[in-house]
Amino acid sequence: xxxxxxxxxxxxxxxxxxxxxxxxxxxxxxxxxxxxxxxxxxxxxxxxxxxxxxxxxxxxxxxxxxxxxxxxxxxxxxxxxxxxxxxxxxxxxxxxxxxxxxx
Amino acid sequence: xxxxxxxxxxxxxxxxxxxxxxxxxxxxxxxxxxxxxxxxxxxxxxxxxxxxxxxxxxxxxxxxxxxxxxxxxxxxxxxxxxxxxxxxxxxxxxxxxxxxxxxxxxxxxxxxxxxxxxxxxxxxxxxxxxxxxxx
Amino acid sequence: xxxxxxxxxxxxxxxxxxxxxxxxxxxxxxxxxxxxxxxxxxxxxxxxxxxxxxxxxxxxxxxxxxxxxxxxxxxxxxxxxxxxxxxxxxxxxxxxxxxxxxxxxxxxxxxxxxxxxxxxxxxxxxxxxxxxxxxxxxxxxxxxxxxxxxxxxxxxxxxxxxxxxxxxxxxxxxxxxxxxxxxxxxxxxxxxxxxxxxxxxxxxxxxxxxxxxxxxxxxxxxxxxxxxxxxxxxxxxxxxxxxxxxxxxxxxxxxxxxxxxxxxxxxxxxxxxxxxxxxxxxxxxxxxxxxxxxxxxxxxxxxxxxxxxxxxxxxxxxxxxxxxxxxxxxxxxxxxxxxxxxxxxxxxxxxxxxxxxxxxxxxxxxxxxxxxxxxxxxxxxxxxxxxxxxxxxxxxxxxxxxxxxxxxxxxxxxxxxxxxxxxxxxxxxxxxxxxxxxxxxxxxxxxxxxxxxxxxxxxxxxxxxxxxxxxxxxxxxxxxxxxxxxxxxxxxxxxxxxxxxxxxxxxxxxxxxxxxxxxxxxxxxxxxxxxxxxxxxxxxxxxxxxxxxxxxxxxx
Ligand code: SF4
Numbered sequence: 001x002x003x004x005x006x007x008x009x010x011x012x013x014x015x016x017x018x019x020x021x022x023x024x025x026x027x028x029x030x031x032x033x034x035x036x037x038x039x040x041x042x043x044x045x046x047x048x049x050x051x052x053x054x055x056x057x058x059x060x061x062x063x064x065x066x067x068x069x070x071x072x073x074x075x076x077x078x079x080x081x082x083x084x085x086x087x088x089x090x091x092x093x094x095x096x097x098x099x100x101x102x103x
Numbered sequence: 104x105x106x107x108x109x110x111x112x113x114x115x116x117x118x119x120x121x122x123x124x125x126x127x128x129x130x131x132x133x134x135x136x137x138x139x140x141x142x143x144x145x146x147x148x149x150x151x152x153x154x155x156x157x158x159x160x161x162x163x164x165x166x167x168x169x170x171x172x173x174x175x176x177x178x179x180x181x182x183x184x185x186x187x188x189x190x191x192x193x194x195x196x197x198x199x200x201x202x203x204x205x206x207x208x209x210x211x212x213x214x215x216x217x218x219x220x221x222x223x224x225x226x227x228x229x230x231x232x233x234x235x236x237x238x
Numbered sequence: 239x240x241x242x243x244x245x246x247x248x249x250x251x252x253x254x255x256x257x258x259x260x261x262x263x264x265x266x267x268x269x270x271x272x273x274x275x276x277x278x279x280x281x282x283x284x285x286x287x288x289x290x291x292x293x294x295x296x297x298x299x300x301x302x303x304x305x306x307x308x309x310x311x312x313x314x315x316x317x318x319x320x321x322x323x324x325x326x327x328x329x330x331x332x333x334x335x336x337x338x339x340x341x342x343x344x345x346x347x348x349x350x351x352x353x354x355x356x357x358x359x360x361x362x363x364x365x366x367x368x369x370x371x372x373x374x375x376x377x378x379x380x381x382x383x384x385x386x387x388x389x390x391x392x393x394x395x396x397x398x399x400x401x402x403x404x405x406x407x408x409x410x411x412x413x414x415x416x417x418x419x420x421x422x423x424x425x426x427x428x429x430x431x432x433x434x435x436x437x438x439x440x441x442x443x444x445x446x447x448x449x450x451x452x453x454x455x456x457x458x459x460x461x462x463x464x465x466x467x468x469x470x471x472x473x474x475x476x477x478x479x480x481x482x483x484x485x486x487x488x489x490x491x492x493x494x495x496x497x498x499x500x501x502x503x504x505x506x507x508x509x510x511x512x513x514x515x516x517x518x519x520x521x522x523x524x525x526x527x528x529x530x531x532x533x534x535x536x537x538x539x540x541x542x543x544x545x546x547x548x549x550x551x552x553x554x555x556x557x558x559x560x561x562x563x564x565x566x567x568x569x570x571x572x573x574x575x576x577x578x579x580x581x582x583x584x585x586x587x588x589x590x591x592x593x594x595x596x597x598x599x600x601x602x603x604x605x606x607x608x609x610x611x612x613x614x615x616x617x618x619x620x621x622x623x624x625x626x627x628x629x630x631x632x633x634x635x636x637x638x639x640x641x642x643x644x645x646x647x648x649x650x651x652x653x654x655x656x657x658x659x660x661x662x663x664x665x666x667x668x669x670x671x672x673x674x675x676x677x678x679x680x681x682x683x684x685x686x687x688x689x690x691x692x693x694x695x696x697x698x699x700x701x702x703x704x705x706x707x708x709x710x711x712x713x714x715x716x717x718x719x720x721x722x723x724x725x726x727x728x729x730x731x732x733x734x735x736x737x738x739x740x741x742x743x744x745x746x747x748x749x750x751x752x753x754x755x756x757x758x759x760x761x762x763x764x765x766x767x768x769x770x771x772x773x774x775x776x777x778x779x780x781x782x783x784x785x786x787x788x789x790x791x792x793x794x
Pocket of ligand 1: 658659660661664665666667668671699700701702703704705706
């Protein structure tokens with residue numbers, strides 16, 4: 001988790017975690033709030049992402065397993081890896097459980 | 104550091120030397136056994152020892168349980184076995200039932216969860232060496 | 239209520255224990271939430287209670303000891319799925335069930351509801367002795383020598399909160415069988431135990447060091463004939479050697495199989511014998527009284543059938559070809575005349591292997607009450623068994639299953655696919671396992687085609703951890719990551735029966751769509767080159783994998 005993510009051309013980083021109490025996936029917005037929809041995730045450069053990772057307090061903020069995810073910027077941002085797309089949008093085998101993206 | 108009791112055996116007051124120095128200190132009556140050393144390395148010294156300190160580098164390293172149980176069951180060791188290092192209250196009954204008498208905790212550690220654990224279960228599903236009151 | 243058929247009957251001692259264990263877990267959750275336990279400290283404790291943090295949420299794995307449960311317990315699983323999850327559960331290759339969308343906060347309450355029907359999630363994960371698995375036809379199969387459930391229950395109890403073996407180098411899986419035909423994959427477990435009758439009581443053949451994962455290994459026989467009274471002592475000794483000497487520096491080298499490989503089975507046996515020579519045997523003796531006390535907690539079904547049960551059954555078969563076909567694939571001979579065991583397939587064409595909705599779970603509970611003494615078993619093939627069905631009532635059962643959408647006639651056939659959850663749920667995955675399983679089962683969905691292909695087992699794992707047991711599949715698929723894309727590596731020739739073997743890699747990994755086509759060509763090739771009566775494995779061992787490699791990689 002410590003090694004910095006290498007970004008491809010035009011990619012950004014967003015921060016993700018699971019909420020401690022219910023395990024739900026959350027994404028960190030520009031105000032430092034953890035939100036259930038990837039739409040609001042703050043899209044950061046490597047340095048800002050690194051600083052945020054080092055300064056946030058997972059226990060206080062009620063999240064576990066914080067790490068950064070490479071995305072193609074946009075609204076919503078689109079994660080580069082299949083894994084993170086599944087985390088962001090829901091399991092591919094249950095379309096009815098797709099994560100609702102808030103506007 | 105403070106000591107939390109797991110058994111009724113009185114705590115020993117002797118000092119413990121590292122295992123590597125045990126041979127050089129013929130009068131030492133206590134030893135620190137790290138988790139990578141098999142219990143039987145202590146066999147030649149057991150008769151003169153009053154205290155064996157088992158160290159847990161991390162609570163997930165379960166070798167100490169086997170060391171303690173073997174010292175009691177195979178070595179017939181009747182002195183104090185003490186646990187030090189990273190141990191958690193959730194392990195209180197495991198330690199006790201493997202024959203450990205006490206745990207060293209940080210000065211500010213909360214004893215309450217340890218006492219809750221020690222009182223928690225009235226049933227066990229297997230026999231263990233530490234369930235027998237030591238002689 | 240009456241004693242349940244099929245599993246151990248709890249008493250107040252067992253129930254008090256469960257209540258205390260749940261209080262302990264609730265205490266751990268509270269300490270995690272207030273920060274007294276860090277996530278790294280909490281994780282092993284939540285895992286020991288079956289709670290994972292998966293891709294989307296917490297996942298709770300509930301134990302079904304030796305795969306057997308009663309209808310009341312089954313209904314509770316449906317209730318949990320409806321109340322705390324998204325209305326379905328997933329039956330696993332370890333005969334357990336898991337729920338994928340659980341909240342940490344709800345977990346103590348869920349565990350209390352499970353405890354109200356004598357169920358729990360104890361040791362369904364973590365580096366401890368895991369839930370004990372057994373033969374899905376235990377106590378029913380015509381070929382059984384010893385009913386393995388009594389000893390499986392003894393091992394369940396012995397391993398529960400074991401003081402010495404709860405912080406092992408790695409997980410530790412036990413399976414127990416009592417039949418000459420290995421249906422539990424004994425040689426693919428950390429310890430596999432096979433019971434048989436001896437002149438003076440039950441004897442146990444013990445295999446050690448089998449497993450899947452990154453370094454698959456077929457277990458080696460450590461003892462041929464352990465006496466019943468020495469069973470627990472012997473297992474203690476095997477675990478002591480492992481706990482003291484198993485590697486703790488590398489999780490991929492921490493299973494007992496690596497230690498057995500490193501020492502050699504003879505040295506491992508010597509080390510175990512050295513332990514046994516020092517042990518206080520009285521402390522570990524499994525006495526006939528102890529065994530009898532456990533046996534007495536199992537109720538036996540009254541297996542009397544009318545004299546014409548078999549004749550009625552044969553007549554039903556003759557009249558209804560679809561029923562006849564389903565009978566050929568989905569039933570197993572019973573030891574009692576007029577009875578038969580049924581495997582209900584949870585693998586409909588295009589479906590998710592092992593998933594069941596809460597209404598299907600409830601429906602199966604009802605059918606168990608009506609047709610099989612209220613008892614069900616979960617198989618390591620992720621199906622459900624109704625073990626004691628009267629033959630003259632089988633046709634009724636078939637029709638009732640059909641109404642629930644659970645009459646797929648494919649048990650042991652090519653679309654009875656075992657697949658792990660894969661990247662759709664699992665935090666460790668490289669690839670999705672479920673979609674490819676769905677495509678394959680749809681491709682081979684035609685019952686006539688499947689029956690023609692015959693016994694052929696496909697296993698799919700989404701990563702090298704091999705939860706889908708791909709090493710043991712006649713055809714195995716392993717998901718690999720190639721620059722962020724999902725690829726599959728094909729292995730052929732794995733098996734988990736008495737001739738256990740690890741599948742061999744056929745060639746370079748293929749993208750998902752090509753994989754489905756490649757498997758179809760492999761099956762076609764088998765059909766065109768087999769000799770009369772040959773199974774896929776027979777043809778493979780006669781001709782080797784060259785013809786199949788050629789078929790798989792032939793470009794259209
Ligand atoms: S095999 Fe890998 S992907 Fe599949 S469930 Fe196991 S860990 Fe997850």
